[in-house]
Amino acid sequence: MGVGRVTATLEQQDLQHLFHPCTDLAGHARSGPQIWQRGEGVYVYDNHGRKYLEGMAGLWCTALGYGEKELARVAAEQMETFCYGPLFAGKSNEPSIRLATKLSEWVPIEGARFLFGCSGSDANDAQVKLVRYYFNAIGKPSKRKILTRGNAYHGVTVATAALTGLPAFHKHFGLNMDDVIHLTSPHFYRQGRPGESEAEFVERLGQELEEVIAREGADNIAAMFAEPLMGAGGVILPPEGYFQRIQPVLEANDILLVDDEVVCAFGRTGNPFGCQTYGMRPATMTMAKALSSAYLPISAVAVPSFMYEAIAETAGGVGLFAHGLTYSGHPVSAAVAVRNLELMEERGLMAHAAAMSVPFQAALQRLGEHPLVGNQRGIGLIAGLELVADKATRTSFPPSEKMAFRVAAACLEEGLVVRAIVGDIIAVCPPLIINEDQIDELAAKLERGLDRALATVDLAPQATRSA
Numbered sequence: 001m002g003v004g005r006v007t008a009t010l011e012q013q014d015l016q017h018l019f020h021p022c023t024d025l026a027g028h029a030r031s032g033p034q035i036w037q038r039g040e041g042v043y044v045y046d047n048h049g050r051k052y053l054e055g056m057a058g059l060w061c062t063a064l065g066y067g068e069k070e071l072a073r074v075a076a077e078q079m080e081t082f083c084y085g086p087l088f089a090g091k092s093n094e095p096s097i098r099l100a101t102k103l104s105e106w107v108p109i110e111g112a113r114f115l116f117g118c119s120g121s122d123a124n125d126a127q128v129k130l131v132r133y134y135f136n137a138i139g140k141p142s143k144r145k146i147l148t149r150g151n152a153y154h155g156v157t158v159a160t161a162a163l164t165g166l167p168a169f170h171k172h173f174g175l176n177m178d179d180v181i182h183l184t185s186p187h188f189y190r191q192g193r194p195g196e197s198e199a200e201f202v203e204r205l206g207q208e209l210e211e212v213i214a215r216e217g218a219d220n221i222a223a224m225f226a227e228p229l230m231g232a233g234g235v236i237l238p239p240e241g242y243f244q245r246i247q248p249v250l251e252a253n254d255i256l257l258v259d260d261e262v263v264c265a266f267g268r269t270g271n272p273f274g275c276q277t278y279g280m281r282p283a284t285m286t287m288a289k290a291l292s293s294a295y296l297p298i299s300a301v302a303v304p305s306f307m308y309e310a311i312a313e314t315a316g317g318v319g320l321f322a323h324g325l326t327y328s329g330h331p332v333s334a335a336v337a338v339r340n341l342e343l344m345e346e347r348g349l350m351a352h353a354a355a356m357s358v359p360f361q362a363a364l365q366r367l368g369e370h371p372l373v374g375n376q377r378g379i380g381l382i383a384g385l386e387l388v389a390d391k392a393t394r395t396s397f398p399p400s401e402k403m404a405f406r407v408a409a410a411c412l413e414e415g416l417v418v419r420a421i422v423g424d425i426i427a428v429c430p431p432l433i434i435n436e437d438q439i440d441e442l443a444a445k446l447e448r449g450l451d452r453a454l455a456t457v458d459l460a461p462q463a464t465r466s467a
């Protein structure tokens with residue numbers, strides 16, 4: 001840097017050099033970045049020293065909260081001892097072995113083995129390859145199509161973006177959608193028909209699945225991907241009895257249920273896994289995010305023994321199972337994930353999260369009465385508020401109003417981080433360590449954020465605030 005040149009601010013350098021993922025790039029160029037610098041417990045601090053309650057756990061992931069020194073200690077120790085070693089060609093490392101063993105105690109898939117990756121996307125991408133490899137191995141190579149659902153979020157690789165049920169993730173990317181079938185989103189508030197009961201809605205979705213299988217042929221369908229509850233698609237809880245209706249159909253047609261637990265796993269829904277909350281019987285499972293409480297990137301696929309054995313036998317004919325990442329089983333990430341799960345056990349975090357879900361859901365339910373909120377939903381320590389211009393008719397605000405973004409911005413001014421998702425939904429998903437006082441603080445700030453946004457709009461008469 002030459003003498004006399006003014007150093008660019010961090011904000012200016014961001015605008016000049018960073019390519020922000022999942023961002024309104026033009027809007028970002030106008031408004032600039034928010035720069036986070038520090039975190040402690042459920043709070044984060046920006047580069048101006050302002051404090052915020054992190055009501056989204058980052059991207060649904062910082063389960064143990066911020067600034068956990070024990071995880072930093074373990075990471076530093078592992079880096080000093082053995083910073084990296086691959087799992088390729090049978091080489092191994094202790095943290096990966098211990099993590100796979102620990103996961104076998106947690107994950108409700110008998111005899112599963114664990115394949116590690118770096119993100120939910122690469123793990124789901126591996127799932128697509130694994131189910132196809134499996135059906136090839138057992139002599140059913142035509143079974144390759146994948147069922148998924150509107151509003152699903154399964155990642156952003158070429159394969160998983162196609163499985164994601166959100167149009168923005170498809171448009172202009174030149175994906176290959178050939179072997180992907182999108183079923184109706186299980187979003188009763190939006191997809192239920194006038195006069196249709198929740199049970200009738202579930203029956204309609206069950207029949208749709210049967211019709212699709214009849215049309216495509218069970219011999220051509222390998223798997224169905226499903227999140228227990230949908231996170232990024234709008235915090236959409238499955239309607240009552242949904243998995244009970246569809247599972248027998250999948251099983252009768254030898255279609256594997258791939259349980260995408262990237263958001264739900266490790267306590268989010270009030271049980272260790274979302275599949276336990278909703279009575280799912282998954283064949284395989286994808287985990288990421290809270291697996292390390294986001295301290296380092298790591299994901300895991302639980303592969304049941306029936307798949308592993310068939311895959312291993314067929315791979316023998318090839319000479320190797322030719323899938324893996326340089327960082328599959330990265331020892332530092334694995335060591336942090338092991339310690340993260342141990343801390344969850346030692347501190348009774350699953351029980352704490354389940355207990356906190358009661359005041360959390362009660363507080364969020366009260367906000368369902370707010371004039372801007374058409375539908376409030378949630379379970380455990382996750383909730384969504386769907387904003388509407390007219391509660392009675394469920395009419396949305398015009399997208400140009402960017403109502404959810406306005407609410408999220410107003411919350412930020414109140415010192416609360418929440419997330420605006422397409423469809424005018426406000427997502428709330430705090431670190432699992434949140435306590436009752438912090439839940440009160442979160443709800444009060446969220447209400448003030450909603451009020452601020454309300455003050456900027458003209459609502460239908462019945463929706464204005466009466467008290």
Ligand SMILES: Cc1ncc(COP(=O)(O)O)c(C=O)c1O
Nearest residue numbers: 119120121153154155227262263
């Ligand atoms: C359910 C689900 N699956 C997969 C992914 C993709 O994970 P990643 O962003 O780590 O690639 C996400 C990310 O939010 C997710 O919510």
